[in-house]
Amino acid sequence: xxxxxxxxxDLYIKFWGVRGSIAAPGQRFGTFGGNTPCVEVRCGPRLVIxxxxxxxxxxxxxxxxxxxxxxxxxxxxLHLDHVGGFPFFRPALMADxxxxxxxxxLRGESAEAALxxxxxxxxxxxxxxxxxxxxxxxxxxxxxxxxxxxxxTVPTVPLNHPGGxxxxxxxxxxxxxxxxxxxxxxxxxPPPDLSAFVKDADLVIYDGMFSETxxxxxxxxxxxxxxxxxxxxxxxxxxxxxxFHLHPQHDDSYLLGVEAAIKARMPGAFLxxxxxxxxxxxx
Ligand SMILES: [Zn+2]
Ligand SMILES: [Zn+2]
Numbered sequence: 001x002x003x004x005x006x007x008x009x010d011l012y013i014k015f016w017g018v019r020g021s022i023a024a025p026g027q028r029f030g031t032f033g034g035n036t037p038c039v040e041v042r043c044g045p046r047l048v049i050x051x052x053x054x055x056x057x058x059x060x061x062x063x064x065x066x067x068x069x070x071x072x073x074x075x076x077x078l079h080l081d082h083v084g085g086f087p088f089f090r091p092a093l094m095a096d097x098x099x100x101x102x103x104x105x106l107r108g109e110s111a112e113a114a115l116x117x118x119x120x121x122x123x124x125x126x127x128x129x130x131x132x133x134x135x136x137x138x139x140x141x142x143x144x145x146x147x148x149x150x151x152x153t154v155p156t157v158p159l160n161h162p163g164g165x166x167x168x169x170x171x172x173x174x175x176x177x178x179x180x181x182x183x184x185x186x187x188x189x190p191p192p193d194l195s196a197f198v199k200d201a202d203l204v205i206y207d208g209m210f211s212e213t214x215x216x217x218x219x220x221x222x223x224x225x226x227x228x229x230x231x232x233x234x235x236x237x238x239x240x241x242x243x244f245h246l247h248p249q250h251d252d253s254y255l256l257g258v259e260a261a262i263k264a265r266m267p268g269a270f271l272x273x274x275x276x277x278x279x280x281x282x283x
Pocket of ligand 2: 077079161182222
């Protein structure tokens with residue numbers, strides 16, 4: 001991992017929302033940020049966005065008129081914290097922009113029907129179809145690979161989460177970043193198929209919402225712990241670990257303590273911060 005200096009062939013990511021379940025506004029959460037999941041992934045001119053949580057709103061503002069004519073949005077699943085920012089994404093309000101929405105699940109269904117249900121009266125004033133932007137909905141079975149062009153290959157994996165979720169691996173020019181959220185670990189841990197999926201990755205973005213003690217009270221909720229993220233990376237030879245889907249009640253002082261403990265176990269590990277950028281030059 002190197003400091004941000006985005007070049008045209010680099011694999012680049014930026015965290016726009018790292019908080020899980022619900023947004024956490026306020027000064028106590030300012031270091032890590034309060035927006036729900038959204039990660040920008042770029043390689044060359046290609047823009048891929050992972051999840052449409054509230055963090056997507058600020059990404060849309062920054063893109064403004066420079067938003068590419070075609071944007072790929074890949075969704076881990078359709079829980080509210082992962083889709084709530086969608087209708088507030090500025091390119092969705094621009095008539096000459098196409099947003100291709102990829103949604104993985106066990107049935108291969110697109111997200112269109114679910115998003116139509118969510119974004120319609122009386123839950124929401126208008127549907128996505130009424131917005132000026134164009135949308136294309138692509139469903140696939142979690143476990144299939146996506147080909148997004150520009151040398152970006154994206155294997156996927158089904159994750160253990162209520163209703164299911166999809167994990168992604170972004171491979172570009174010899175570098176790779178994995179997005180493994182939302183997931184509840186299983187025993188024994190880690191399972192061989194998930195270890196193989198994240199093998200030798202430069203970075204694994206992992207759902208570390210709970211401490212091991214909290215997890216005992218929250219089994220079945222579909223989330224994991226930072227310790228399980230470290231164990232997965234150690235088993236798979238992954239070099240970097242970004243703990244993600246941070247608990248909405250864990251404030252900065254608590255999380256800084258967690259981060260110190262993680263770094264003592266794995267020097268390449270950290271807690272993801274809203275606004276944080278990472279660049280992986282081609283090998
Ligand atoms: Zn979530
Ligand atoms: Zn979820």
